[in-house]
Amino acid sequence: MNVLIINLTRFGDLIQTQPVISGFARAGNRVGLACVDNFASATSLLRDLDTVFPFPGARLLSLLDKNWRESLGAICDYRDMILSSFTPDVVVNLTPSVPARLLSRSLEASRVCGFSLDEHGFNADTSPWAAFLQVAGNNRGSSPFNICDLFLRAADLNGDPEGLRLADPGAEHVRTAKKLLHLPEIEHAGFVALQPGASEERRRWPVGRFAAVADELWQQRRLVSVVLGTQGEAALGKRIEESADCPVMNLQGRTSLPELAAVLRQCCLLITNDTGTMHLAAGMGTPVVSVFLATAQPWDTGPYREQCLCLEPDLDCHPCAFGAACAKDNACREAVPVEAVSAAVRRVLDGEGEVVSGARAWVSQFDEQGFLTQNSVSGHGSDDRTRWIELQRVFYRRFLDGDSLEGLSRFGDEMSPQFVEALQSTLSSARDYLFLMQQQGALLARNPRDTLKKKFMASWQQLQNILTENPSLEVLSSLWLFESQQQGHDFSALRKVIDRYAALVAAIHDLL
Structure with a gap:
């Protein structure tokens, strides 16, 4: 199969795409890479690549200032160049920007991993790991996972025991x-x-x-x-x-x-x-x-x-x-x-x-x-910060993989009482509001009255306020906000998100 990886970001992130490239190559795939033309020379440092498609980012931005139609035409020309020589069976988009999402969808691959758009133009992330990757990009000081691991999981791959190993210099x-x-x-x-x-x-x-x-x-x-x-x-x-x-x-x-x-x-x-x-x-x-x-x-x-x-x-x-x-x-x-x-x-x-x-x-x-x-x-x-990062790695990994959150060992005894008490207080309030939203959602599904809609939205806003107030829950707050807003146009999908987060918050509270 042909696998096209899209990473239209900076040099460091491009280098960190190597484990994803090698993961697909080890499975016997041909691997192509779409990257910003400024860093095309760096692709000689990447192993296991069969072809590279430099993306003319500066030129497209220049055209946007002059005539958006010309810019759109240039993007279509870039897409056609890829399709003429490397029709992808799988597209792995690791860049959440609108141009990268448009490119990902326009290639019409049979499978997409990472970031794309649905038929209505809404963001369509292919897994919870992709959502976490986007949230982590805006909250990197709080993320408990290395960006390479997030790239791998967004691409539906497991970790690379070699770590980051690039090509030998010429x-x-x-x-x-x-x-x-x-x-x-x-x-x-x-x-x-x-x-x-x-x-x-x-x-x-x-x-x-x-x-x-x-x-x-x-x-x-x-x-x-x-x-x-x-x-x-x-x-x-x-x-x-x-x-x-x-x-x-x-x-x-x-x-x-x-x-x-x-x-x-x-x-x-x-x-x-x-x-x-x-x-x-x-x-x-x-x-x-x-x-x-x-x-x-x-x-x-x-x-x-x-x-x-x-x-x-x-x-x-x-x-x-x-x-x-x-x-x-x-x-x-x-x-x-x-x-x-x-x-x-x-x-x-x-x-x-x-x-x-x-x-x-x-x-x-x-x-x-x-x-x-x-x-x-x-x-x-043994610091609270370290223990909390380690705990987040345990429950987020299960949560994002869709695994059960049951059967985890208590973790609160390894952190200070003050830290645990502050977390439990916030989580207890969040659990109550998620339960309330579950009940309100069930009523709305049967009778979508305006007054109940307003109460539902008020509960959503109050939950967001509660999570935001505790800096230790910055990732959870951002992830909830992102995923719940993503499903704002699909009430049935939003109720499933609420159920997932209700289970997650309850599990974290019990672990403490």
């Missing part, structure tokens, strides 16, 4: 990397890569601290630091060069994506913020120490490979909510000390079980169900 790119790293005038023991950039300033660990770690690695191990990133991040690299008292090679803006992959292969370690380079290093098999600040957290966007070490501030307010201004003047940027990163580096390079202090530190590992998880190496494994 011989010409390896030669270029070795030439860039040629340093005959200095006796050294190898290279360590630094990526000081990130998508936002508040998600960047201070440049001076990168320089301090570079100094330490040179003094103690004779490792030369190699600064990576784009030309637009060159000022960060220059500041590291000026601050460090050790040899520093600045390759920012000097490599293509395949050459960057080859450079990472030559390095014994990458120290980075939450970036696309982090995922590329994981895919190259290069050990990773990464710092997660502001909205970033490792359970969701950490590298999809075992034995990577992720650090985050040991602050109650971390991670930040998306779209919200920081009330503490981005204090988390200063909250991960050099000593914590140095300890993480020693643990990774020396293979010893050193306890990391000064930050929340996690080592990645696959659990028994094949999902990536995080194990604390800083003494935070």
Whole structure:
């Protein structure tokens, strides 16, 4: 069969599509990929691909500004190009945007996984996992699942025990990397890569601290630091060069994506913020120490490979909510000390079980169900936040797979009484309103009176208010809102959603 995967997002998410590509290829399928043309060169790093269809995103946006009819015609031309050479039997759309949904539906494959549209133009997600993937994209600080696992489940695939393993760099790119790293005038023991950039300033660990770690690695191990990133991040690299008292090679803006992959292969370690380079290093098999600040957290966007070490501030307010201004003047940027990163580096390079202090530190590992998880190496494994994340992984996995929520062991004894009491209070109120909506729904099905409709909608709004008030239930609140609104045009389907969530809320309450 021909399987077309649609991922019209950024570089890091494109790289994280690899487990889905390989999952379908292992089953004997031919696999094609539709991606934004800006990142088409990165597809040489992906294994098991038979063909690639670069999506002309910038051109289509330009046409939209001039004439939407021309833009629509260009989309149809793009669809026809795919159909002329790779008629898909299965379409896997991992991008919830309207253009990606339109493309997914217009290809008229016999099977669609992920995001599409129904015959009326409403969003049509093919599974609860797809709905969770969309919700997680807007609430990544709260998601208990790695984005690669969400991609796999939305595609109706199981976890990949290999993790993220990309294609080997080509011989010409390896030669270029070795030439860039040629340093005959200095006796050294190898290279360590630094990526000081990130998508936002508040998600960047201070440049001076990168320089301090570079100094330490040179003094103690004779490792030369190699600064990576784009030309637009060159000022960060220059500041590291000026601050460090050790040899520093600045390759920012000097490599293509395949050459960057080859450079990472030559390095014994990458120290980075939450970036696309982090995922590329994981895919190259290069050990990773990464710092997660502001909205970033490792359970969701950490590298999809075992034995990577992720650090985050040991602050109650971390991670930040998306779209919200920081009330503490981005204090988390200063909250991960050099000593914590140095300890993480020693643990990774020396293979010893050193306890990391000064930050929340996690080592990645696959659990028994094949999902990536995080194990604390800083003494935070028994915190309320950690236990709550672990509990969510248990009940959401069953809920989204459609499995029974019965027979789960109590979990509340492992969290503080105050935390459990706050959750139970919210869940008890939510359970009552879901029961009320079940009763109101049964009455409406028999007699759809306007007064009862108003009461039903008032109950729905009150339930949403209750869930939103507890930040620990952010995922549940967003998922309920999304799924209930999705079925707003189909009352029978909405009643089934209410029944599902009534069972889920009752099960969580009882587990506590």
